Amino acid sequence: MARLDKPANLQKITTLGNDINGLIGFRFNVVRLYVGVMLVLAAFIVWSGIRTAEQTQQYHQDYKTLQDMKKQERMLKVEHQRLLIEQQTFSATPQIASRAVTELGMFSPALSDKIIVQPAATNNQGAAQ
Helix, strand or coil: CHHHHHHHHHHHHHHHHHHHHHHHHHHHHHHHHHHHHHHHHHHHHHHHHHHHHHHHHHHHHHHHHHHHHHHHHHHHHHHHHHHHHHHHHHHHHHHHHHHHHHHHCCCCCCHHHCCCCCCCCCHHHHHHC
């Protein structure tokens, strides 16, 4: 009978070994799944950090561009004001002329009233010849 017990024990050990191998295999699959999930999460964290840095850099570039445009706008406003003053100055000239004629009785001289003055020839030129 002892010989009959041996194969039964051997069968129990083999069955137990298969159960342990199955359990270890199952645990190994769970660990592999856990490691895979952790790797995906780590990759996502790295990717989101890179995207955040890129967006921050883009924000700084856009802000600098905005400040440059505001500075340019201020300069253009100053130039616009200067041109408006210049335009008003030139548009005032006809008004001055019309007031001079109407209020002060001034007029533009006729051609016969104009005298052209030329410098006289100097004696040094004649002596040099």
